[in-house]
Structures are given as structure tokens and as C-alpha cells.
Amino acid sequence: MSLSKSIIFSAIQPSGQLTLGNYIGTISHWMHMQDIYHCIYSIADLHAITVNQNKKLFRKNIFDTLALYLAVGVNPKKSIIFLQSEVQEHCQLNWILNCHTHFGELMRMTQFKKKSKVNSSNINIGLFNYPILMAADILLYQSHKVLVGKDQMQHVELVRDIAKRLNFLYGHIVTVPEVYIPNINGAKIMALLNPNNKMSKSDNNINNVIFLLDNHESILKKITRSVTDSDNKIFYDIKNKPGISNLLNIYSSLTGISIAVLENMLMNTTYKHFKLLVAQSISEKLLQLQEQFYYFKNKKNYLRDILDFGACVAKKQAKKTMKKIYNVLGL
Numbered sequence: 001m002s003l004s005k006s007i008i009f010s011a012i013q014p015s016g017q018l019t020l021g022n023y024i025g026t027i028s029h030w031m032h033m034q035d036i037y038h039c040i041y042s043i044a045d046l047h048a049i050t051v052n053q054n055k056k057l058f059r060k061n062i063f064d065t066l067a068l069y070l071a072v073g074v075n076p077k078k079s080i081i082f083l084q085s086e087v088q089e090h091c092q093l094n095w096i097l098n099c100h101t102h103f104g105e106l107m108r109m110t111q112f113k114k115k116s117k118v119n120s121s122n123i124n125i126g127l128f129n130y131p132i133l134m135a136a137d138i139l140l141y142q143s144h145k146v147l148v149g150k151d152q153m154q155h156v157e158l159v160r161d162i163a164k165r166l167n168f169l170y171g172h173i174v175t176v177p178e179v180y181i182p183n184i185n186g187a188k189i190m191a192l193l194n195p196n197n198k199m200s201k202s203d204n205n206i207n208n209v210i211f212l213l214d215n216h217e218s219i220l221k222k223i224t225r226s227v228t229d230s231d232n233k234i235f236y237d238i239k240n241k242p243g244i245s246n247l248l249n250i251y252s253s254l255t256g257i258s259i260a261v262l263e264n265m266l267m268n269t270t271y272k273h274f275k276l277l278v279a280q281s282i283s284e285k286l287l288q289l290q291e292q293f294y295y296f297k298n299k300k301n302y303l304r305d306i307l308d309f310g311a312c313v314a315k316k317q318a319k320k321t322m323k324k325i326y327n328v329l330g331l
């Protein structure tokens with residue numbers, strides 16, 4: 001890695017099919033980042049096992065996630081793409097960071113509180129520890145920026161606190177990363193039937209979620225049925241019109257047209273017609289993506305080679321950071 005470019009880190013957990021939220025919030029920006037930053041894109045499989053996974057389906061989800069990374073234009077010659085579990089240093093650093101994070105800090109994490117409610121029969125320590133493993137992911141690579149959606153901001157804030165604590169105790173040993181949200185309108189895409197909740201891979205109701213591999217009929221059906229309001233006026237008001245505001249966020253993110261311009265353009269448009277426009281814009285993007293996805297999905301050996309190469313390069317950088325940290329700790 002040359003020192004001229006900053007390092008940006010981003011990751012997705014392969015805990016299910018990727019969603020329109022993942023696309024708009026993160027991976028749709030990854031290709032362009034490659035010309036500006038040293039990009040490190042991980043498949044966070046260790047994060048996904050806080051929930052019990054079916055082995056066969058899990059392997060499929062891991063490789064589908066990789067094929068989607070390639071389909072959005074991530075180039076393995078420009079970016080490091082790797083599977084988290086194949087670089088053992090993540091777990092090694094995780095333990096050290098456990099010893100530098102306070103119980104109270106983790107107790108404040110809203111995602112832990114929410115996930116414990118949903119997953120009340122399996123509130124495991126991994127779920128509690130989840131943001132510390134994220135800290136290990138980010139700090140191992142001395143990342144300057146972390147590209148995430150809004151729901152991950154609190155976790156990255158915690159990572160910053162941990163990094164500052166390490167530097168305070170041991171001198172400058174890790175880079176304090178910044179949160180990077182490329183497009184604020186797309187930073188939190190909401191569930192279609194319940195626009196007060198985030199659109200999520202693990203939603204029990206598939207009608208809340210557009211999956212990246214959905215076909216046009218399914219997209220049209222889900223958008224047509226999405227919950228709005230009854231006043232038939234299209235403008236942005238997240239509090240009183242969360243459904244319409246969510247559709248505006250989606251449409252603006254996919255077309256690149258600002259919300260203010262859209263409000264003007266859509267002044268005399270009915271909700272029915274607006275929903276058609278939104279569904280069309282999603283289908284156009286996703287059909288292109290799916291074509292690329294199926295092309296890469298079938299190249300099994302190529303996908304395996306990318307992960308082998310990525311793990312090898314990532315390991316080199318990870319080992320450097322671990323050596324530094326072991327040294328200051330006297331390990």
C-alpha cells in the first residue's frame with residue numbers, strides 16, 4: 001500500500017440475502033471509492049454467527065455476497081476483498097480490545113438492546129461483543145474511514161473511543177477512524193410496511209424488504225403495497241410521512257436527483273404513479289446488477305482465488321498492527 005491514499009474499510013455480514021438498504025447505504029458507493037482510497041472490503045462471516053446458521057445456506061450466502069461485491073464493480077486488483085474468518089488476527093485483536101472496553105459502553109449499544117429483544121432465546125456474549133469485533137476489523141488495518149449506514153454510527157463511535165484509549169495508554173499505535181456516510185438520504189432505508197423500522201435482511205416479513213435478487217414483479221408488488229399515508233401529496237416529512245419520505249430517499253438515491261427537485265417534479269403526481277416510478281428505478285438498477293451477479297456466481301474457482309489472495313494481503317497488514325500492539329503490551 002502506498003502512503004498517498006487514505007484507507008477506507010467497509011463490511012457486510014453474510015447473514016442472509018443482501019437488501020436494497022445494504023445497496024443504497026453501502027455497496028453502491030464501493031466502486032467509486034476505489035479511485036480515491038485504498039479500499040478494504042470484508043465479508044464479516046464471524047459477525048453472522050451471533051445467530052445460528054445453517055452450514056450449507058451460510059456457505060451459499062458467503063459466496064453470493066462476494067459475487068455481489070464483484071457485481072457492483074469492486075475490482076479485486078484495486079481493492080482488498082477478504083473473508084473475516086480467514087484472517088485470524090481479527091479474533092486475536094478482539095480479545096485485546098475486550099480488555100480495553102468497558103461493560104457500560106457495550107450496555108449502551110442500541111443495536112444490542114434491539115437484537116436482544118428480537119432474539120430473546122439466544123442473547124449470547126457474541127451479540128454483546130459484536131462492536132468490539134468490529135473495532136478489531138477496523139483498527140487492524142489502520143483505517144482512516146469506515147463506510148457504513150446510519151445504524152452503524154454508534155458502533156463506529158465506540159471504535160473511535162477504543163482507539164483513543166489505546167493511543168492514550170500506549171502512544172500512537174492505531175489510527176482513529178472517522179465515520180463515512182456517502183449519501184445521507186440513503187443512510188437508513190426503512191422497512192416498506194413499517195417505515196419506522198430499518199429495512200433489514202433478517203426481517204421475518206419479506207414484504208418489508210427488497211432483496212437484491214428480487215425480480216421486477218416482486219419489486220413492483222412490494223413497492224405498490226408499501227405503507228404510505230392518505231393525503232396524496234408527495235413531500236419529505238420523516239415524522240408525519242415516513243413511508244413517502246422513505247420512497248423519496250430510495251428514488252433520490254437511485255436517480256441522483258435531489259429531494260427538493262423531486263418534490264417539485266412530483267407535485268401533481270399520485271402516490272400510485274410515484275410508486276410505479278420508484279419500482280421502475282429499483283428494477284432498472286437491480287436487473288443490471290443481477291446480470292453481473294449470475295456471471296460471477298458461476299465462477300467458483302475465481303471466487304475462491306479472490307478470497308485466498310485477499311486474505312493473504314490482509315494478513316500482511318494485520319500482522320504489522322498485531323506486532324505493534326503485542327510489543328506495547330509486553331506480550
Ligand code: TYM
Nearest residue numbers: 011012013021022025044134137148149152187188189199
Ligand atoms: P450489516 O450486514 O447489517 O450491514 C452492512 C452495511 O449496510 C448498512 N445498512 C443499511 N444502510 C442503509 N439502510 C439500511 N436499511 C441498511 N441496512 C444495513 C449498514 O449500516 C452497514 O454499513 N456490523 C456491520 C458489518 C461489519 C462492519 C465491520 C462494518 C462488520 N465489521 C467493520 C463496518 C466496519 C453490519 O451492520 O452489517
